[in-house]
Amino acid sequence: FFFCVQSAVLLGGRMLCESSLLVTTRSTASKALSHMLKGPQRFTEILGFSDRGVENYFQAFFEQDKNVGIKSLKHVKDNETLLTACFIPITCWIVCNVFKDVFKGGTDIITDLDTSTSIFAHFVFTQMKHHGSDLDESEWTNLLKNLGELAADGITKQKVLFDEYDVKQKVSNHKLVPFLCKFFLRKLNVETKYSFMHLSFQEFFAALFYLLSDTDIAREQVEEMLLKVKQGLNVTDQKLHMSHLLPVIQFLFGLSNKEVTSSHQLSAFPEISPKMCSLLEKWICDLIKAEEGLPRTHNIQLFILQCLYEVHEEGFVQKVMENWNRINLDGIPLKKTDCRVLAYCVRHCQDMERLTLTHCNLTAEKLKVLTEALVKCKELG
Secondary structure, three states, X not given: OHHHHHHHHHHOOOOOOOOOOOOOOOHHHHHHHHOOOOOOOOOOOOOOOOHHHHHHHHHHHOOOOHHHHHXXXXXXXXXXXXXXXXXXXXXXXXXXXXXXXXXXXXXXXXXXXOOHHHHHHHHHHHHHHHHOOOOXXXXXXXXXXXXXXXXXXXXXXXXXXEEHHHHHXXXXXXXXXXXXXXXXXXXXXXXXXXXXOOHHHHHHHHXXXXXXXXXXXXXXXXXXXXXXXXXXXXXXXXXXXXXXXXXXXXXXXXXXXXXXXXXXXXXXXXXXXXXXXXXXXXXXXXXXXXXXXXXXXXXXXXXXXXXXXXXXXXXXXXXXXXXXXXXXXXXXXXXXXXXXXXXXXXXXXXXXXXXXXXXXXXXXXXXXXXXXXXXXXXXXX
């Protein structure tokens, strides 16, 4: 309580009032944060690396082994999808680590890194195998499941810091897990806390938990999560309470692609059940219908497109796109990654009546990504 009061006093400018504050957060929290901060305020959204920024990052990452860096960057540049994914800093870091392992171990070049989920999955499973080499497959799967339970509990309670007791209760082999960071929080006394190395990993493991725990209870939890997002469309302020669920749902769609999990040759790792697939398909079709008559305050159309891209199964995407032939992204600044997502979905739409891309911060480079999709549209704004 004392810590929270101090933070509020500092953010509100009642302490160190002559100082400027630099606060970093996800863009979804900016509205809530703006009410707490003293004025004047200035917001800047980091959209990701430029082409040159990706090259600079690879050079810095592989500074000790420039030959590996050159080979890795060449492979990424030859794969336009992977290059676009590297515009997101955390994804770029993961890709660099993946190729570091690939060239160090002399294994085959990975060619199936098409989505954010596939990139995360490859990195997570590779790291877990390295750190848990003495575990058999059932122990290894249980470790993933326990880690996912910790992550899902944190997402539900909107918690990113975990007590040492909670971690030890849920993850008995937590010392083998490379995704948990241990640190000491100094308040009235020193407390040991844990967090995931990045929020994205917590979101990935939460989605993985629902897949590994494919029970009626797990499906009920997923249904409740999906319902919250759908209900949140009706109330503008509700977005603040549902935005933390969107990345988890996106990863869940990505994990529904059988190739993402089967490519890691884990016999103990189950495929997503037909019931869960049907649940996701029905929900996204209902979401498209519900979104049509509502004020455009949530950018939910872009989220729907991202979910479909993560699935990356033509039959699934084509079936969903049958219900959606008018897409309006007016006023939403599109990143290059968004353009690739949009192009993929429109390409799998049999009859795109109208696509509206006004005030979307399009450039010649982004239009080049969209070209194949744009020619399929009967009307284009």
